[in-house]
Amino acid sequence: MKTDICIVGAGPAGIFTALEYIRRGGKQKIVLVEKGRAIEQRACPKHQTGRCMNCKPNCHITTGFSGAGAFSDGKLSLSYEVGGDLPTLIGENTAQDLIDYTDGIYLEFGADTHIEGLENTEEVKAIRKRAIQAGLKLVDCPIRHLGTEKAQELYYAIEQYLLENGVEILFNTECETLLLDNENGRCRGIVAADGKKETEIEASHTIIATGRRGADWLEKLCAEYSIAHQPGTVDIGVRVEVRSEVMETVNRALYESKLIGYPKPFKNKVRTFCQNPGGFVSQENYDNNLAVVNGHSYKELKSDNTNLAILCSHNFSVPFNQPIEYAQKVGELTNMLANGHILVQRFGDILDGKRTWQKELMRSNLRPTLPDAVAGDITAAMPYRAMINIINFIQAMDQVVPGFASYETLLYSPELKFYSNRIKMDDLFNTSVKGLHCLGDSSGWTRGLMMASVMGVRMGRILAEEE
Numbered sequence: 001m002k003t004d005i006c007i008v009g010a011g012p013a014g015i016f017t018a019l020e021y022i023r024r025g026g027k028q029k030i031v032l033v034e035k036g037r038a039i040e041q042r043a044c045p046k047h048q049t050g051r052c053m054n055c056k057p058n059c060h061i062t063t064g065f066s067g068a069g070a071f072s073d074g075k076l077s078l079s080y081e082v083g084g085d086l087p088t089l090i091g092e093n094t095a096q097d098l099i100d101y102t103d104g105i106y107l108e109f110g111a112d113t114h115i116e117g118l119e120n121t122e123e124v125k126a127i128r129k130r131a132i133q134a135g136l137k138l139v140d141c142p143i144r145h146l147g148t149e150k151a152q153e154l155y156y157a158i159e160q161y162l163l164e165n166g167v168e169i170l171f172n173t174e175c176e177t178l179l180l181d182n183e184n185g186r187c188r189g190i191v192a193a194d195g196k197k198e199t200e201i202e203a204s205h206t207i208i209a210t211g212r213r214g215a216d217w218l219e220k221l222c223a224e225y226s227i228a229h230q231p232g233t234v235d236i237g238v239r240v241e242v243r244s245e246v247m248e249t250v251n252r253a254l255y256e257s258k259l260i261g262y263p264k265p266f267k268n269k270v271r272t273f274c275q276n277p278g279g280f281v282s283q284e285n286y287d288n289n290l291a292v293v294n295g296h297s298y299k300e301l302k303s304d305n306t307n308l309a310i311l312c313s314h315n316f317s318v319p320f321n322q323p324i325e326y327a328q329k330v331g332e333l334t335n336m337l338a339n340g341h342i343l344v345q346r347f348g349d350i351l352d353g354k355r356t357w358q359k360e361l362m363r364s365n366l367r368p369t370l371p372d373a374v375a376g377d378i379t380a381a382m383p384y385r386a387m388i389n390i391i392n393f394i395q396a397m398d399q400v401v402p403g404f405a406s407y408e409t410l411l412y413s414p415e416l417k418f419y420s421n422r423i424k425m426d427d428l429f430n431t432s433v434k435g436l437h438c439l440g441d442s443s444g445w446t447r448g449l450m451m452a453s454v455m456g457v458r459m460g461r462i463l464a465e466e467e
């Protein structure tokens, strides 16, 4: 098969590349290869079964059209300070302009016009004051909240737009490897398989946008084809759940509080991430059977709780420089202690040095929204440094949000964010291999829906301008 542009991965980075290319009048043929299903065929069986069924060959939460975005609650972070390091590659002003433009596209496709966290009210000022007193930085970030159900409708409309405009989307088709011209070191496409046969797809431009789940695979390709890259950061942490009454002021004033601290004694960066007022803690399963915790919220269906992640960044240099492997081992050990599930422990039990028992969970005001999480001892698997960072950060958070460090506060583990293996590129997204571009979370430059979409928009423009 021959095409002009071959995009691997129909997550936000991949689909916004195609979308902006078309909007800019690009006329060349695009083939979009996606190992999951069309958005209308994605369904997580957990709604019926009440528990994760570990779907094979692919998890419906993270694969299929719109990638990990479709089943997320679609919180679009509208500040260049949030969502990854892309601004350091393309410039902060360019990044902000592209965010504003991309936000406009989301609005055109039906996003809610309301934006949370715009006002600098007396409440926000009071929160910032408490953050300063606790030694934490409050990052300003307006949020457009799509909601899981709305996000699916919106991405369905984009899927139809791409199909109507001639993009050929190959669903249930996995990219296995690249086609590389040995003579001039140029990438000339990919090899893909749909379970029955292998197909070579030749293209002038190959764009890899395979998301977090594709990060391991891309790392192997980097080694095999000498694609210049550098080990990046991996985040290890916990998902914290409290009653929404505790977070009420912050939820109302900011919807999402982005707080950063450098707690003693290690002074590593620790931050909050992905806050879900009235949300649900969820489980994701990676290809290698690793079960990790996440969180989301629905526009209509609300729980009594608020969850958010607390993450510690980890970098490695010499002699060990493989952060993904390190985080995987932490995850595997935690899964082992929970018999393949997510571990949950009360904060007070951690301070008391005891495990949590299942029956003890029922004694609290707080009921876990992930019922198949297993009560136990996350400190038995969490590295000492990360655990101390988390404990001290939670205690600092308690000064901003009184009650956050309560005995009953729940900590779920493992919460792992893999965005290491950063692909070296110039600001036109050229890798060290000609004809090959890497976008989105798998490139190591983004870590969120908006920033991944922005990277796609810029790629689409670059391709259209080349014509």
Ligand SMILES: Cc1cc2nc3c(=O)[nH]c(=O)nc-3n(C[C@H](O)[C@H](O)[C@H](O)COP(=O)(O)OP(=O)(O)OC[C@H]3O[C@@H](n4cnc5c(N)ncnc54)[C@H](O)[C@@H]3O)c2cc1C
Pocket (backbone or CB within 6 Å): 008, 009, 010, 011, 012, 013, 014, 033, 034, 035, 036, 061, 062, 063, 064, 065, 066, 067, 068, 069, 071, 072, 073, 074, 075, 076, 077, 173, 174, 175, 176, 209, 210, 211, 212, 213, 214, 217, 274, 282, 284, 294, 295, 296, 439, 440, 441, 442, 446, 447, 448, 449, 450, 452
């Ligand atoms: C539960 C959950 C909630 C989230 N909530 C938010 C949120 O509220 N706000 C936010 O900003 N971010 C959120 N995120 C993160 C956000 O979804 C990602 O940052 C974003 O989707 C990254 O976009 P991407 O295009 O780089 O990759 P992805 O969205 O991961 O898409 C990559 C696509 O590539 C496909 N793929 C992978 N490997 C191959 C291959 N070899 N061949 C073919 N196809 C392949 C995958 O199936 C997938 O569809 C959430 C993530 C999850 C999992």
